[in-house]
Amino acid sequence: MKSTNGLALKRGQTQKPVSQTGGGSKKGIAGKLILYFLLTIAAVMQLFPLVWLLLFSLKNNQEIFNLPPLALPEEIRWNNYVKVWTSGNIDVYFVNSIVVTLVSVVLTILLASFATFALTRMRWKLQPLVLGLFMVGLMIPLHSTLIPLFILFQALGLIDNLWSIILSYTAFNLPITIMILLGFYYALPREIEEAAIVDGCSVNRMFIRIILPMTSSVMVTAAIINMIYNWNEFVFVNTFISSDTLKTLTVGVQNFVGQYSTDWGAIGATLMISILPILLAFLIMSDRIVEGIAAGSVKG
Template identity: 70%
Template sequence: MKRLGKVLLYISLGLVAVFQIFPIIWLFLFSLKNNQEIFSGSPFALPTEFRWENYLKVWEGGIGTYFWNSVWITGLAIIFTVLFASMATFAITRMKWKYSGLVLGLFMVGLMIPIHSAIIPLFSMFLKVSLIDNPWSIVLTYTAYNLPITIMILLGFYYTLPREIEEAAIIDGCSIHRMFFRIILPMTAPVMSTTVIINMIYNWNEFVFVNTFISSDKFKTLTVGIQNFIGQYMTDWGAIGATLIISVLPILIAFIFFSNKVVEGISSSAVKG
């Protein structure tokens, strides 16, 4: 009886896993098929031959540009966010100043702000300073909007850092800047890597800002790019499948290698909220 119960539990957990993963496997399967196979065969069948040409076709058809835009915009925004967030967290946790509590509050409230409430004014602000249809508007907004969550993940780690090391550095005549860049930042490498991967997921997947601020194809990132692109290939399921797989692959690969960091980042970003 007890054994049977256990087996049932495993079966139900397994079914949930199938539900979670199968649509993605199905997507991968049809990205390697042509329409004839997709429309006449079973959706669960393996492709008769692996049509990698679907991938070549969409990459050369313009996905490549979107892909590289995503890479550099995501990367640059990560560097800014993690650097500025580390500096701010350092100042909040390690320095004594009058308004540190208030400033921390401003960052934490930022976690709850729905971006849609700010997007119309942001659009008109960027329009005034001619940053509409300029990728810098995206880099700046990504940096700003990811600061609160990044600071929240960093905070816990900074609170646990021993003060003795800093004190010793100061006594040895080390300046604050030197201490921050040479001692504090390297010590926080584990938590920084968590914030990097969380930022990477957010930036790579972001849609609304790019959709609103960018109109030229040459600046679009993957999320918005694939939207247009799929319009062109309306009925070519293989091409659509290949496009989607290309767009999600970098994150999935990162997840395979750093799944523990992702788990850590997601749980620490939510639980304290």
């Protein structure tokens, strides 16, 4: 009897964790389903403005104001896109936006990488002061600098010149870009630099061939943030640029706003065209971020 009870007890002990494991797995599945449901709702909410803007760009003024937001137009008007691309100078604005954005992003990332390397991997007397000055730049309101910048660019002959926009974007994006890079640079192991120096590598060569490849993931992240800001910026372009051939998309959309009438369908088409490059760039670079983080990790 004792042996039978012992076997029964052992069986009970072995069966108890099985029931707990089954309950835990059910709870885990339920939790995943809830998480996926919430993520699906969030994704639908994020896509709703894009779907609404696409339908908005395919309607005329009467349909925009009389039909529900998600209602299909009576006639799909792709000619809105043809109109803004041919007669609205959107092709010129589009090229200007690409040039200004790419040049500003490259300059900002390079200068921020140089500054962050000097602030985190070198020792010099004014290092804390310079880092503090860069961080103070985060607290300067953009609008408070418009008049001083206008006077400065006017003296340099850069008013109505794309370089006034590029320099402004680079200067204002430097502090936030350096702040993004700081944490990553502080985490880099110094053993790699010491080994490179022992092998006879100079500081410049070490920065280009070792540090920059290791920080590619965080540079891509900073580039996306800079790209979104530069592409959507309005105030600097509207202040420093007056020629129609040098305007960007954000300012060029005003061409379809008249004194007595406004072509809302053309405005929607322009906004849709301006959104597509950012969406494509983010979809392409988002995978690069994950790959860069995995490749840039240091294994012991």
